[in-house]
Amino acid sequence: MTGIVITGASGRMGQMLIKVVEASDHAHLVGVTEREGHPWVGQDLGVAMGQSEMGVPVVSDAIEVVKDAQAIIDFTSPAASVAMAELAAQARAVHVIGTTGLSDGDLAKIKAAARHAPIVRAGNMSLGVNLLVQLTKKVAAALDEDYDIEVVEAHHRHKVDAPSGTALMLGEAAAEGRGVDLNDVKDSGRDGITGARKRGDIGFAAIRGGDVVGEHDVIFAADGERIVLRHLATDRAVFARGALKAALWGQGKGPGEYDMLDVLGL
Numbered sequence: 454m455t456g457i458v459i460t461g462a463s464g465r466m467g468q469m470l471i472k473v474v475e476a477s478d479h480a481h482l483v484g485v486t487e488r489e490g491h492p493w494v495g496q497d498l499g500v501a502m503g504q505s506e507m508g509v510p511v512v513s514d515a516i517e518v519v520k521d522a523q524a525i526i527d528f529t530s531p532a533a534s535v536a537m538a539e540l541a542a543q544a545r546a547v548h549v550i551g552t553t554g555l556s557d558g559d560l561a562k563i564k565a566a567a568r569h570a571p572i573v574r575a576g577n578m579s580l581g582v583n584l585l586v587q588l589t590k591k592v593a594a595a596l597d598e599d600y601d602i603e604v605v606e607a608h609h610r611h612k613v614d615a616p617s618g619t620a621l622m623l624g625e626a627a628a629e630g631r632g633v634d635l636n637d638v639k640d641s642g643r644d645g646i647t648g649a650r651k652r653g654d655i656g657f658a659a660i661r662g663g664d665v666v667g668e669h670d671v672i673f674a675a676d677g678e679r680i681v682l683r684h685l686a687t688d689r690a691v692f693a694r695g696a697l698k699a700a701l702w703g704q705g706k707g708p709g710e711y712d713m714l715d716v717l718g719l
């Protein structure tokens with residue numbers, strides 16, 4: 454049984470991850486974290502959730518629980534994930550990072566931590582999206598710049614980052630298929646008199662509202678036809694199941710940065 458720590462236990466993904474790990478025959482919870490000052494901190498997890506005692510502490514200082522863990526599953530905030538990467542590296546535990554909105558500076562710190570322990574990171578941990586990444590690469594490689602590529606995503610009203618991590622994964626896949634660097638062709642947040650679309654650009658658009666779990670379209674639009682590759686997530690369990698799979702897959706792996714394509718063998 455692999456001992457797991459879940460960070461951000463009260464969050465949308467934290468709660469889903471707790472359910473998925475609790476239901477697993479291959480993993481068990483050794484601790485969960487919440488940010489300092491959160492009302493759950495200091496309580497037993499079961500009691501905090503309004504259920505019976507689980508024997509799992511909710512702590513704000515992750516050091517207390519990471520020492521007993523083989524893997525940490527982390528869907529929180531960029532600052533929290535960077536701090537956790539250092540702790541997980543010290544404990545030589547597998548760190549699964551689902552957090553999105555990471556800056557280049559955050560990514561550099563995560564890369565440094567991965568010199569000491571395995572880190573699996575992906576902006577989307579579902580099988581469906583990772584398959585769509587591969588399909589996007591293939592379609593982009595088959596089409597020339599007569600086909601304008603646009604990535605459109607929709608998420609719930611609470612989401613704080615845009616474009617979504619998934620949209621960026623899909624944009625990077627499209628750029629790779631075309632043999633270009635996304636940084637050179639990325640066009641996001643159009644507003645006002647932006648001028649006509651530049652040939653070869655990869656555009657991004659974000660919709661925020663209600664309780665949308667996560668929807669992504671990759672559109673290849675040419676004169677006379679349009680190809681649309683679409684993924685609709687309707688249940689956060691798809692992300693949580695992928696994250697647990699990554700935590701188990703990472704056991705025994707050497708230090709380094711991995712993604713869900715590695716985990717899923719895609």
Ligand SMILES: NC(=O)C1=CN([C@@H]2O[C@H](COP(=O)(O)OP(=O)(O)OC[C@H]3O[C@@H](n4cnc5c(N)ncnc54)[C@H](OP(=O)(O)O)[C@@H]3O)[C@@H](O)[C@H]2O)C=CC1
Nearest residue numbers: 461464465466487488528529533551552553576577578692
């Ligand atoms: N890769 C993937 O497949 C997916 C990625 N995500 C990403 O995961 C992240 C979280 O999403 P979601 O669950 O919806 O967000 P939530 O805001 O619901 O949850 C985040 C949780 O982390 C807590 N937190 C913040 N800082 C710390 C800290 N230092 N230590 C411990 N806990 C902390 C927050 O507490 P508080 O609210 O009190 O600050 C909150 O409970 C986002 O970046 C999102 O984009 C989401 C779904 C799938």
Ligand SMILES: O=C(O)C1=N[C@H](C(=O)O)C[C@H](O)C1
Nearest residue numbers: 553576577612617618619667
């Ligand atoms: O914040 C979310 O909810 C989600 N975030 C991830 C992203 O940024 O792509 C994955 C999923 O779409 C849900």
